Amino acid sequence: MALTDMEMERLTDLAEKKQFRKLKEILCDMNEVDIAEVLAELSTEQALVTFRLLPKDLATEVFSSMEVEEQQDIITSMDDRELHQIIEDLAIDDAVDLVEELPATVVKRILKNAASGTRQLINQYLQYPENSAGSIMTAEYVALRPAMTVEEAFYYIRKNGVDKETIYTCYVINPQRKLEGVVTLKDLLMSAYETRVEDIMDDNVMSALTTDDQEEVAATFRKYDLLALPVVDKEKRLVGIVTVDDIVDVMEEEATEDFQKMAAMSPSEKSYLKTSVFTLAKNRIVWLLVLMISSTISGLILSNYEKAFASVPMLVSFIPSIMNTGGNSGSQASTLIIRGMATGEIELKDVIKAIWKEIRVGLICGTILAIVNFGRLYFMYPDSLMISVVVVTSMFLAVVLGKVLGVILPMAAKALKLDPALMAAPLLTTILDSLSMVIYFSLATWLLSVG
Amino acid sequence: MALTDMEMERLTDLAEKKQFRKLKEILCDMNEVDIAEVLAELSTEQALVTFRLLPKDLATEVFSSMEVEEQQDIITSMDDRELHQIIEDLAIDDAVDLVEELPATVVKRILKNAASGTRQLINQYLQYPENSAGSIMTAEYVALRPAMTVEEAFYYIRKNGVDKETIYTCYVINPQRKLEGVVTLKDLLMSAYETRVEDIMDDNVMSALTTDDQEEVAATFRKYDLLALPVVDKEKRLVGIVTVDDIVDVMEEEATEDFQKMAAMSPSEKSYLKTSVFTLAKNRIVWLLVLMISSTISGLILSNYEKAFASVPMLVSFIPSIMNTGGNSGSQASTLIIRGMATGEIELKDVIKAIWKEIRVGLICGTILAIVNFGRLYFMYPDSLMISVVVVTSMFLAVVLGKVLGVILPMAAKALKLDPALMAAPLLTTILDSLSMVIYFSLATWLLSVG
Numbered sequence: 001m002a003l004t005d006m007e008m009e010r011l012t013d014l015a016e017k018k019q020f021r022k023l024k025e026i027l028c029d030m031n032e033v034d035i036a037e038v039l040a041e042l043s044t045e046q047a048l049v050t051f052r053l054l055p056k057d058l059a060t061e062v063f064s065s066m067e068v069e070e071q072q073d074i075i076t077s078m079d080d081r082e083l084h085q086i087i088e089d090l091a092i093d094d095a096v097d098l099v100e101e102l103p104a105t106v107v108k109r110i111l112k113n114a115a116s117g118t119r120q121l122i123n124q125y126l127q128y129p130e131n132s133a134g135s136i137m138t139a140e141y142v143a144l145r146p147a148m149t150v151e152e153a154f155y156y157i158r159k160n161g162v163d164k165e166t167i168y169t170c171y172v173i174n175p176q177r178k179l180e181g182v183v184t185l186k187d188l189l190m191s192a193y194e195t196r197v198e199d200i201m202d203d204n205v206m207s208a209l210t211t212d213d214q215e216e217v218a219a220t221f222r223k224y225d226l227l228a229l230p231v232v233d234k235e236k237r238l239v240g241i242v243t244v245d246d247i248v249d250v251m252e253e254e255a256t257e258d259f260q261k262m263a264a265m266s267p268s269e270k271s272y273l274k275t276s277v278f279t280l281a282k283n284r285i286v287w288l289l290v291l292m293i294s295s296t297i298s299g300l301i302l303s304n305y306e307k308a309f310a311s312v313p314m315l316v317s318f319i320p321s322i323m324n325t326g327g328n329s330g331s332q333a334s335t336l337i338i339r340g341m342a343t344g345e346i347e348l349k350d351v352i353k354a355i356w357k358e359i360r361v362g363l364i365c366g367t368i369l370a371i372v373n374f375g376r377l378y379f380m381y382p383d384s385l386m387i388s389v390v391v392v393t394s395m396f397l398a399v400v401l402g403k404v405l406g407v408i409l410p411m412a413a414k415a416l417k418l419d420p421a422l423m424a425a426p427l428l429t430t431i432l433d434s435l436s437m438v439i440y441f442s443l444a445t446w447l448l449s450v451g
Numbered sequence: 452m453a454l455t456d457m458e459m460e461r462l463t464d465l466a467e468k469k470q471f472r473k474l475k476e477i478l479c480d481m482n483e484v485d486i487a488e489v490l491a492e493l494s495t496e497q498a499l500v501t502f503r504l505l506p507k508d509l510a511t512e513v514f515s516s517m518e519v520e521e522q523q524d525i526i527t528s529m530d531d532r533e534l535h536q537i538i539e540d541l542a543i544d545d546a547v548d549l550v551e552e553l554p555a556t557v558v559k560r561i562l563k564n565a566a567s568g569t570r571q572l573i574n575q576y577l578q579y580p581e582n583s584a585g586s587i588m589t590a591e592y593v594a595l596r597p598a599m600t601v602e603e604a605f606y607y608i609r610k611n612g613v614d615k616e617t618i619y620t621c622y623v624i625n626p627q628r629k630l631e632g633v634v635t636l637k638d639l640l641m642s643a644y645e646t647r648v649e650d651i652m653d654d655n656v657m658s659a660l661t662t663d664d665q666e667e668v669a670a671t672f673r674k675y676d677l678l679a680l681p682v683v684d685k686e687k688r689l690v691g692i693v694t695v696d697d698i699v700d701v702m703e704e705e706a707t708e709d710f711q712k713m714a715a716m717s718p719s720e721k722s723y724l725k726t727s728v729f730t731l732a733k734n735r736i737v738w739l740l741v742l743m744i745s746s747t748i749s750g751l752i753l754s755n756y757e758k759a760f761a762s763v764p765m766l767v768s769f770i771p772s773i774m775n776t777g778g779n780s781g782s783q784a785s786t787l788i789i790r791g792m793a794t795g796e797i798e799l800k801d802v803i804k805a806i807w808k809e810i811r812v813g814l815i816c817g818t819i820l821a822i823v824n825f826g827r828l829y830f831m832y833p834d835s836l837m838i839s840v841v842v843v844t845s846m847f848l849a850v851v852l853g854k855v856l857g858v859i860l861p862m863a864a865k866a867l868k869l870d871p872a873l874m875a876a877p878l879l880t881t882i883l884d885s886l887s888m889v890i891y892f893s894l895a896t897w898l899l900s901v902g
Contacts, residue, residue, distance in 0.1 A: 028653055033675050039522075158640055159700050167637055168619045185636060186618055189609055204480055222703060224484050225696035227678065238780050244695050245676035248702065253671060254705040256790055259713075262778055263786035263876065273801060277808055281815040284783050287817055289823060291779050296827070300773035306764040313757040316767055320749035323771065328742050328877050329629045329713055333737050335714035339707055340723045350724060355726055364732040365739055372740060376747070399739075425714065425876055426779050 003034050011038050015046045024053040031068065032058065036065035047079050049385045050259040060089040068101045075106055091165060092118070093138040093246075096125040133217050134210035136250060137231045137240030142170040146180055148196035150191050157185070165243050172201045177237040179205055179230055207232045210239060214250045219344045221247045258342055262335070262424035266290060291430055298323075298433040305441040308448075314384065315444055318391045319437070323429075325369060326398030326436045331425035333358050333406025338420045348415055354407045362403035366396040390443045398436035405432065454485050461716060462489050466497045475504040483509065499528050505725035511540040519552045526557060535564040542616060543569070544589045544697075547576040584668050585661030587701060588682045588691030593621040597631055597649035601642050608636070616694050620679040623652045628688040629658055630681055658683045661690060665701045670795045672698045709793055713786070713875035715742060742881055749774075749884040756892040761900075765835065766895055769842045770888070774880075777849030777887045782876035784809050784857025789871045792861065799866055805858045813854035815848040841894045849887035856883060 014023040027035050027050070035054070039047040051074055052309060054062060061073060063086060073078070075083060087095055087110060094113075099107050101123055108163055128134025142164050144153050153170070161167040170188070172181040181201030191200050207230045208217050220229060221244060231240045257267035262288035268275060299366055302319075309315045337354060340346030346354065370392045377388035410420035465474040478486050478501070490498040490513070502525055505513060514522060514537060526534060538546055538561060546565075550558050550573055562570055572590060579585025593615050595604050604621070612618040621639070624630040632652030642651050658681045659668050671680060672695060682691045709717035716736035719726060753770075760766045790807060791797030797805065801863070821843045828839035860879055861871035 031655075031657075062750050133623070134564040154640070161637065162641060167640070186612065187642075189605070189618070189636075190613060204482075206482075220698050224482060225699075227695070228822050233580070244678070244699070248673050248676075248695070248699065251702050251706075252794065255702075256794070259710075259786050259790045262710075265783050265786070271796050272787050273797060273804065277811040277815070280808070280812045284780075284812070285819055288776060288779055288783075288820055292772055292776045292820055292824060292846075293827075295772040295775040299768040302771070303765065303768040308498060310761060310764050313761050314754065314786060316757070316760060316770075317754035319767075319770060320753070320774065320888075321743055322744040324746040324884070325739060325743045325772075328739055329735075331877070332716050332739075333712050335710050335716075336723050339710045343703065343707070345722050346724060353724065357731070360728040361731045361735070364728070365736050368736055369739055369743055374588060374744060376744075383567065395743075430775060433775070437771075 003037060008038065008041060009048075012041050015042050015050060020049060020053055023050060027054065028058065032061035033065045035062045036067075036070075040067065040070060044073050048073065056085075056089075060086060064090060064094045065380040068098075071098060072102055072106060073104075075110070080109075080113050083109065084115070087114045088118060091138050091140050091163075092121050092125065093136065096122055096135075099126065103212050103372075128210055131214045132210060133208040133212040133214060133231045134240070134243060135212055137210075137242045138246075139240050139254045140165040141228075141230075141238075141241040142167050143177075143238065144170050144172050144183065144197050146172050146174070146196070146201070148197045149193065150188050150195045150200070151193040152195065153183075153188055153197055154193075157375045165241065166228050169241075170229050171205075171238055171241070172197055173238050179206055179207060179236060179238045182230070187288060199305050205230065208242065209234070212433045215254055215342070216344075217242055218247050218250050218254070222251075236395055240401050254342070258338070258421050261419065261421035262338065262426075264288070264424075264426035287426065291426055294427075294430045295433065298430070298437050299440070301434055305445070308441055308444055312387070312444070312448060314381075314387060315390075315441075319440075321373075322391065322395050322398055322436050322440055323433050326402045327425070327429035328402075329362065329365060329399040330402030330428050330432050331363075333403045334410050334424055337407050337410045338424055341414055341420050342408075348411060351407070351411050354411070355404060358403035358407050359400065362400035365403075366399035369399060370396045386448055387444075390440070390447050394436065394440040394443055397439050398432065402428075402432050454488060459489065463492050466493050466501060471500060471504055474501060477508065478505065483512035484516045486513045487518075487521075491518065491521055495524050499525065507536075507540075511537060519549075522549060523553055526553075526561070529833070531560075531564050534560065535566070539569060540567045540614075542589050542591050543572050543576060544587065547573055547586075550577065576698075579661055582665045583661060584659040584663040584665060584682045584693060585691070587665055587668075587697050588661075589616045589692045589697075590691050591616040592681075592689075592692040593618050594628075594689065595621050595623050595634065595648050597623050597625070597647070597652070599648045600644065601646045601651070602637050602644040604634075604639055604648055605644075617679050618691065622689055622692070623648055623680050624689050628660060630683055630687060630689045632656055633681070644897075656681065659693065660685070666705050666793070667795075668693055669698050669701050669705065673702075688826065705793070706849060709789070711870050712839075712870065712872035713789065713877075715739070715875075715877040725750060728893060738877065742877055745881045746884060749881070749888050750827070752888045752892070754886055756896070759892055759895055763830075763895070763899060765838060766892075768839075770891075772824075773780060773842065773846050773849055773887050773891055774884050776846050777853045777883045778876070778880035779853075780813065780816060780850040781853030781857040781883050783877050784812075784854045785861050785875055785879050786857075788858050788861045789875060792865055792871050799862060802858070802862050805862070806823045809854035809858050810851065813851035816854075817850035820850060821847045837899055838895075841898050844896055845887065845891040848890050849883065852886060852890075853879075853883050 009055055011026065025404055039050060042050060047070065051059060063074060099110060114122065140163060141159055144156065157167050168185045170183050171179060172183060174180050181203040182205045183197055183201040187200050192194060206220065210231055210233055217229065226244065228241050228243045233239050251267060260267045266283040268283055314317060337346060373395060374388055374392045377391060381388065405428060409423040413420045413423050462474065462477065490501060498521065502510060514525065538856065550561060565573065591614060593608055593612055595607065609617055618761060622630060623634060625631050632654040633656045634648055634652040638651050657671065659843050661682055661684055668680065679692050679694045681689055682693060684690050690841045704720060711718045717734040719734055788797060824846060825839055825843045828842060832839065856879060860874035864871045866872050
């Protein structure tokens with residue numbers, strides 16, 4: 001499917017030996033994504049020469065598939081006329097991505113060389129909030145009129161469809177650009193030529209607002225198996241469409257961000273291998289500091305019970321298993337709740353249902369763990385029965401408490417408009433540690449009369 | 452977009468008042484996914500009556516969108532003729548899903564009432580391994596011949612395309628069903644009627660093998676922005692296609708499974724709210740037991756140092772922050788590595804690069820944490836300078852060790868063909884706990900001359 005290492009080597013070899021004619025011949029038969037990968041392997045010099053060999057249409061597609069750094073190299077090497085050409089050929093959302101990621105001086109040159117309509121469109125797109133439907137939509141869609149016949153629609157699509165993001169879903173608008181209906185190319189193809197578009201269009205159109213969150217938009221695509229979704233402004237005017245290939249990227253990004261947040265990191269869209277050591281450290285250190293400071297609370301609690309473990313030192317050796325078991329139990333629950341809320345399956349109104357579920361799961365898991373652990377302790381320390389009772393009871397309570405807090409904390413975060421992912425394992429565990437140590441040593445001082 | 456609570460109430464109300472004519476009228480204008488949701492809210496009795504009101508084509512679509520339990524109710528209420536009809540109308544992959552999830556007696560009735568061709572196809576699909584391209588593909592695709600003209604192709608599509616999963620990508624096969632090329636409906640539409648399919652088709656076709664893992668297939672869709680991908684058998688014969696809407700579901704499922712595995716649970720495809728307490732407990736208890744037992748190792752290590760904390764009880768209070776900081780530091784690294792390997796961005800050959808990266812990140816984070824912590828300790832316990840040195844040094848080493856193990860363990864799992872997600876926070880933390888306690892108390896006994 002993708003390029004093998006051997007094919008890649010052969011192509012870079014051709015570039016090094018300056019056999020550009022042969023190289024061009026092979027590249028022209030390849031997928032644009034793969035060509036961009038080949039260019040990334042070449043030296044800047046070689047990449048520029050090779051890029052200029054490509055036919056114009058293919059070059060634009062390859063350009064869209066490149067990484068920002070390489071796009072910048074290409075742009076720097078272009079004169080104003082070439083730059084104008086490529087900007088006008090790019091889909092508007094790709095042009096916007098460029099403008100958002102390149103340094104200011106390059107952006108200035110890009111905007112200067114864009115046609116005034118394109119410049120306006122780019123500026124409009126830049127105003128949509130990050131991660132909104134507006135920020136991921138494209139303006140390249142097919143718009144039909146209700147009174148067109150199927151034959152006229154086909155004529156229009158054949159004439160105007162080449163540069164559109166998709167021609168398979170067409171949008172029917174009135175003269176004020178208000179969205180009136182949607183018709184698929186399949187519907188058009190299955191209808192007689194004289195049929196009017198308004199008679200076959202579906203006027204019950206789903207749409208997103210420009211300000212809708214991309215995660216919600218993705219949920220709609222998933223639920224209804226969509227290929228494209230129109231985006232309208234507050235006046236219901238059609239301003240763009242979101243296509244499924246962008247949604248696939250959104251889903252990927254959102255899941256990756258959640259993984260990062262749930263492991264106590266600032267989310268980053270950049271790929272791991274390309275992120276600098278400094279940035280990686282920066283994304284991690286804040287949470288590490290917060291959690292280090294918070295976990296000193298468990299330490300302070302422990303120092304209150306110094307007498308207890310001075311007289312029964314054995315108590316200390318059970319600290320890790322009580323803390324870990326409580327923490328693991330809690331993070332199982334919180335992970336399911338956080339993920340369920342991210343996919344839209346669990347809502348705030350389910351809070352009671354979820355707590356009641358987790359209490360019961362906690363009782364079952366806690367009981368099994370307690371029995372197994374008691375057996376082990378009885379076998380290893382047959383003379384310390386009371387200590388075993390204290391350990392096992394504390395663990396049982398930590399497990400149930402973990403399950404309950406695993407539901408309450410993320411849902412409370414959501415209710416407070418905070419990100420539920422913040423309440424994943426790291427923070428939850430730190431909180432649970434303190435609570436389980438209070439339980440453990442309270443029980444110990446009470447039942448063992450120490451401290 | 453989706454149904455509001457009010458609309459839902461109005462529709463269930465109509466069913467209760469037996470105003471089925473009115474109900475039918477509204478439903479017929481709705482999306483099949485929403486109709487399935489309405490039926491799920493009704494009593495079995497009402498749902499059956501309402502389902503039978505729907506026009507045949509819509510009914511099949513609604514049926515495909517239903518949950519298994521409700522599909523079973525519908526099937527049970529059908530006579531053999533009706534059952535035959537709906538099975539033949541279902542896409543083959545939906546029929547296979549049914550057969551895989553329903554109880555054996557119902558399956559027997561389904562297979563008995565399927566046409567022999569359908570039965571054969573179902574049996575063939577059932578043999579593809581779980582989560583393979585074969586298991587998610589559909590047989591409803593448009594296959595063209597190279598020698599067809601564009602006009603003939605359109606005629607063929609108009610005649611045969613209605614029930615196909617997609618008509619927007621068509622596959623060109625030779626008489627042995629070997630895949631020769633691919634042509635999009637857009638290509639056909641943009642070409643003259645007399646052009647031959649073989650002249651406009653792309654003969655550099657990407658395809659998947661029936662046995663390819665669905666996660667790999669999803670990565671290909673993402674990389675190349677595909678709408679559909681053909682699936683071939685070992686002889687390169689076309690046997691089906693995978694469409695992007697199924698890939699969207701696969702991505703969702705795979706991410707959810709990884710979240711579950713990384714929080715030490717057996718993955719489950721069922722939604723949280725619909726999973727029974729017993730199943731939830733079953734999915735969690737095994738890992739909780741394994742981790743509880745493993746964390747007793749840290750306990751055993753601690754009990755070796757009873758003398759140390761009997762003479763300096765203060766040492767105990769630093770256990771949580773050393774363990775947690777090391778654990779959090781490690782799970783940050785392992786999360787990025789595991790996710791990177793799942794999306795295909797990080798490969799085994801990157802192991803040295805990643806370790807070197809994490810060593811440096813660990814040195815930076817460890818140094819900052821050590822400085823902050825030393826400041827705090829110096830302020831709180833000005834007389835225990837040596838203890839502070841021991842604590843801070845142990846934490847620093849635990850942080851660096853955490854980062855390195857966070858790379859090594861998941862990559863080692865991958866190299867051993869195990870699931871890297873097993874090496875996420877829970878297990879990693881348990882291993883790190885033991886190591887950091889050895890470091891901490893070795894340093895303590897050495898530098899403080901206790902124990």
